[in-house]
Amino acid sequence: MMEASKRRGEDRDPPKVEARWGRRAWELLEAVRRRAPLVQCITNFVSMDLMANALLAAGASPAMVHSLSEIDDFTPRADAILINVGTLSDGWLPSMRAAATAATRAGCPWVLDPVAVSASDFRLEACLGLVGLRPAVIRGNPSEILGLSSACRIRDSKGADSSHESMDAVEAAKSLAQASGAIVAVSGAVDVITDGQQVVGANNGVAMMQKITATGCAVTALIAAFIAIDPPNTLEATACAFSIFGLAAELGMDMAKGPASLRMHMIDSLHGLDEHTVTSRVNISFIT
Ligand SMILES: Nc1ncnc2c1ncn2[C@@H]1O[C@H](COP(=O)(O)OP(=O)(O)OP(=O)(O)O)[C@@H](O)[C@H]1O
Numbered sequence: 001m002m003e004a005s006k007r008r009g010e011d012r013d014p015p016k017v018e019a020r021w022g023r024r025a026w027e028l029l030e031a032v033r034r035r036a037p038l039v040q041c042i043t044n045f046v047s048m049d050l051m052a053n054a055l056l057a058a059g060a061s062p063a064m065v066h067s068l069s070e071i072d073d074f075t076p077r078a079d080a081i082l083i084n085v086g087t088l089s090d091g092w093l094p095s096m097r098a099a100a101t102a103a104t105r106a107g108c109p110w111v112l113d114p115v116a117v118s119a120s121d122f123r124l125e126a127c128l129g130l131v132g133l134r135p136a137v138i139r140g141n142p143s144e145i146l147g148l149s150s151a152c153r154i155r156d157s158k159g160a161d162s163s164h165e166s167m168d169a170v171e172a173a174k175s176l177a178q179a180s181g182a183i184v185a186v187s188g189a190v191d192v193i194t195d196g197q198q199v200v201g202a203n204n205g206v207a208m209m210q211k212i213t214a215t216g217c218a219v220t221a222l223i224a225a226f227i228a229i230d231p232p233n234t235l236e237a238t239a240c241a242f243s244i245f246g247l248a249a250e251l252g253m254d255m256a257k258g259p260a261s262l263r264m265h266m267i268d269s270l271h272g273l274d275e276h277t278v279t280s281r282v283n284i285s286f287i288t
C-alpha cells in the first residue's frame with residue numbers, strides 16, 4: 001500500500017532535483033569542452049563578437065559563415081546552426097533559409113533567435129517562414145515569443161528589447177512549441193523552457209545582463225552548442241545552457257563595476273567554471 005507521505009506528495013525531494021540538474025549541466029559543459037562542437041552562426045552584426053567569444057569560452061567552436069555560396073559546403077559539416085534575424089536584410093534571408101533547410105536535411109539541430117520579430121512585416125514573415133523549416137529550439141525574450149506565438153503585428157514593441165516578463169509568456173511559449181514542434185525558450189529573470197507540455201525554469205543570471213547588448217543572442221548560440229551534444233534531450237540541454245551562462249554572469253558580477261566590465265568578467269567566468277561551482281549553483285526546476 002502507498003505510504004501516507006507519498007499520497008500527500010511528500011516523497012518529492014527538491015534538493016535531489018537541484019543536484020540532478022547541476023550534474024547534468026556539468027556533464028554537458030564538460031562534453032562541450034571535450035568535443036568542441038562546430039556552431040555555424042548566421043547572426044546580426046551587433047552580436048558577432050560577444051557570441052563568438054561566449055562560444056569559445058564555453059569550449060565550442062564558432063564560425064560566422066553566412067554567404068549563400070558557402071552553405072552547401074559548410075552547413076552539413078557543422079554540429080549545430082544558429083540563425084538570428086537581428087540585422088535581417090534581403091541579402092541574408094536566402095542564406096538563412098538555405099542553412100535551415102540544409103541543417104534539417106543533414107539532421108543537424110538548428111536554433112532560431114527571432115530578434116524583434118514584430119518590428120516589421122518583413123521580419124515577421126521571415127520568422128514565420130523559418131519556423132516552418134523546423135528549428136529544434138526557438139529562443140526569444142518575452143515580447144518576441146509573445147509576438148511570434150500570436151503572429152500578430154505588435155507595433156508598440158520597443159526595438160530589440162523586451163517590455164514583458166518571461167512568466168507572462170508561458171502560455172504563448174507552450175502554444176508556439178505545440179504549433180512548431182520546437183522547444184521554446186523565453187529569457188528573463190527566470191528563463192522558461194517548454195516542449196509544449198513540460199515547463200522548466202532556469203533561475204541563474206543577474207539583471208545587469210540586460211544592459212549588455214547581445215547577451216540574449218549569445219545564450220542562444222550557447223544553446224546551439226549544448227543541444228549539439230545531446231539532440232534527443234534538447235529541453236534539458238537548453239535549460240542547462242541558460243543556467244551555465246547565468247552562473248557565469250553571477251560570478252562575473254562579483255568583480256564587475258558595470259555592464260562593460262561584467263561583459264569581460266562573465267566571459268572569464270564561463271571559461272573558468274569548475275565542477276563544484278556548477279553542481280552546487282546551477283538552479284533549474286520544473287515549473288509544471
Ligand atoms: N532580470 C533578469 N535577471 C537575471 N537574468 C536575466 C534577467 N533578464 C535577462 N536575463 C538573462 O539575460 C540574458 C539575455 O536575456 P534578454 O531577455 O535580455 O535577451 P534579449 O532581449 O534577446 O537580449 P539581446 O537581444 O540584447 O541579445 C539571458 O541569459 C537571460 O537569462
Ligand SMILES: Cc1ncsc1CCO
Pocket residue numbers: 044046047086087115160213214217
Ligand atoms: C541592438 C540590436 N539591433 C539589432 S540586433 C541587436 C542586438 C540585440 O539583439
Ligand SMILES: [Mg+2]
Pocket residue numbers: 115116140141160216217
Ligand atoms: Mg534578443
